[in-house]
Amino acid sequence: xxxxxxxxxxxxxxxxxxxxxxxxxxxxxxxxxxxxxxxxxxxxxxxxxxxxxxxxxxxxxxxxxxxxxxxxxxxxxxxxxxxxxxxxxxxxxxxxxxxxxxxxxxxxxxxxxxxxxxxxxxxxxxxxxxxxxxxxxxxxxxxxxxxxxxxxxxxxxxxxxxxxxxxxxxxxxxxxxxxxxxxxxxxxxxxxxxxxxxxxxxxxxxxxxxxxxxxx
Numbered sequence: 001x002x003x004x005x006x007x008x009x010x011x012x013x014x015x016x017x018x019x020x021x022x023x024x025x026x027x028x029x030x031x032x033x034x035x036x037x038x039x040x041x042x043x044x045x046x047x048x049x050x051x052x053x054x055x056x057x058x059x060x061x062x063x064x065x066x067x068x069x070x071x072x073x074x075x076x077x078x079x080x081x082x083x084x085x086x087x088x089x090x091x092x093x094x095x096x097x098x099x100x101x102x103x104x105x106x107x108x109x110x111x112x113x114x115x116x117x118x119x120x121x122x123x124x125x126x127x128x129x130x131x132x133x134x135x136x137x138x139x140x141x142x143x144x145x146x147x148x149x150x151x152x153x154x155x156x157x158x159x160x161x162x163x164x165x166x167x168x169x170x171x172x173x174x175x176x177x178x179x180x181x182x183x184x185x186x187x188x189x190x191x192x193x194x195x196x197x198x199x200x201x202x203x204x205x206x207x208x209x210x211x212x213x214x215x216x
Contacts, residue, residue, distance in 0.1 A: 003051070005074050007032065029090060032076050036113055039141055039180065079109035086118055095122060114140040117149050132156045147176035175188060 002011040007029050014022035027046055031054070034042040040058055047054055057069060057077060061084070069081035086101030098153035099122055106115045120135030136153040139146055155164035 003028070003053070005072055007074075007076070011081060021116055022181065033143065035076075035080055036143065037113075042180075048150075075108045076112065079105040079112045079115070082108065083112060083114050083118060090118070090122070095125070098122065111142050113139040114144050115139075116147070117152060118140070120156070124159070125150070129156055129159050133160070147180075148174045150176065 004025075007025060011022060011025040011029055013019075014025055027048060028051075031043050031046040034040075037200060040062060044058055047058070052079075052129035055075065057073065060066070060068060061080075065079045065083045066088075070085065071078065082101050083107035084117035086098040086105065087103055089095075090098035100181065101118070102122075103114050103116050105112055106119075107119055108152075109115075116135045120132040120139070123135060133153065133156045135154060136149050139149040140153070143149070150169045154166045154168075154170035154173060157163070
């Protein structure tokens with residue numbers, strides 16, 4: 001079955017008609033969310049077995065091959081490839097080229113939350129704290145459970161001197177990394193496993209260091 005360019009619209013229309021493909025389209029939307037969170041394990045679990053192109057996409061992303069997908073596939077796939085390319089350019093210190101890549105991704109799929117996280121990172125790096133905060137908040141409107149957005153928003157609030165909001169978002173980021181959404185849904189009972197309790201205390205110590213460290 002061909003993948004519709006606008007998954008959300010196709011899903012809404014299928015639901016309204018009571019069409020059987022609604023379940024499949026809803027699963028693909030969840031796949032997209034996992035892809036945008038860089039949770040390839042969850043993306044694999046959600047992907048329908050006959051989606052061969054998206055299966056190749058996941059294999060290529062695991063291997064670090066993004067170039068073939070910059071101009072191939074639906075908008076959200078190309079946007080993910082451009083976000084990853086931009087991140088690699090930023091890591092190499094090519095900030096203007098990185099910004100262009102992120103803007104290309106935004107044009108392809110404006111609802112990609114990591115586009116705004118990465119543009120926020122560039123703004124924060126250049127000292128535009130308020131702009132960075134606005135971009136991180138935009139990312140969280142699109143995905144309230146994106147740990148990177150909470151963590152980087154905490155860093156922006158630290159630079160601003162707003163320690164209450166810094167602590168709130170840092171705690172949220174730590175909880176999301178300790179218990180990703182897919183793990184929280186899959187757990188039974190309320191007692192964290194031993195490894196989780198260890199990481200809780202480790203991250204609590206990291207929070208204290210982050211709060212009282214004078215480094216920028």
